[in-house]
Amino acid sequence: MNHRYEVLDVIGKGSYGILYRCKDLKTNNYKVIKQLRRSKHRTKKEIKLFENEISILQKLNHENMPKFYETFTHDELLFYVMNYIEGDNLEDLIFYKKVTFNEEQSLILLVDLLVLIDDIHSKNIYHGDLRIPNIIVNNNQLLLIDFGLSKQNDSSGEMKEQDYYDLGEILLYLLYTTYPTKKKKALPWTEELSLKKETVHLLKRLLQIEVSYSTTKDILKDLQAAILANKM
Template structure:
């Protein structure tokens, strides 16, 4: 059976109006990721809006699928930050597995850029990057590594970024083995992804008639401090080893705008 056929036969959406766990009334389906189906729900106990994520049955039947979902639930349950999801509930019913988290009424960066054509100049891109860095630094302080930082996984509400989707995240807390090199690789992956997001933001103002693709160092006109920051994040120059190092270079880039 092909993966597409499995999804068609097994991954059926719950209908609007249905109750999940006798508590969460489905308002509408709002998304479908590779692992989960996502619903906007009303919590009938307190009349609050919530997001419920359902593990695809096709993924549950695959080796490790349920373990990944349970790992995501475990990580969400440990988060305590205003710019990260809050886990409220998790349950299983009729061999379906769900978790419930808070609803953030906002759009992700992918929608902001490609649907609403929002652009970020160098200053606003660096400012947003600064806020994101603080969230990722919190995760790393808990020995949690996101490992899937992309613009669809960044929600922007009134210029405030929220990081979502912990389906690929790793929690190394409680691991007594010497995993320093493994954690360093994970940290570098998150830093690289942050650099990629920053570069993406900076390209929103780029417009060229040239048909020849050039490296970003030639296409974008950036202050040298921003270029230096990007090169280190993307591993072109010596990689950063801590958020403190990144913050020092970031502040040098932002300081230039405070002088103008």
């Protein structure tokens, strides 16, 4: 591909694009190449979304996020190249490898994720798709991927609120990993999970049940209080 990259396998397929794991024949390093599907080349809107994703990746500057290298066209198709990130995503860890997280571990993991969110928000970038498949764990390090739905300079604040809400959803996923699944009656998480009141307060604000957060600083303050409560 592009006389430089040898395609090794397909690692992701969506309605929007295709991800290939490739070998860079110049450096012998592994890279990931994303292709905009041929069907998406028919409208300027779809091409603009792809270009927006590239623009966002070019602004990222964090070792725990994708590193952008270049764009190219091949057979009239659009591609861009980024580094290959090793590790398991949280979805695979939870559902296939059956890894569990207790309350304190869940909160600590969220701190690591919040650091990454704070970094992109400081650049006026909002992820828009914070889900467990888009969080990679490698050697106890947390990495954030897939900026395909991300936006820049969201003046309405909706994207920031969405990211914060998604943090609440991720925290719930983690907390439920230690919940016994044989319960007969499905109840709200406030009744099913036995949590410290500080964690409940944090979740209710993230999930906008109570007054929602406006800054990552406020979230971190409540996160630290919840972690401290779990150590006592």
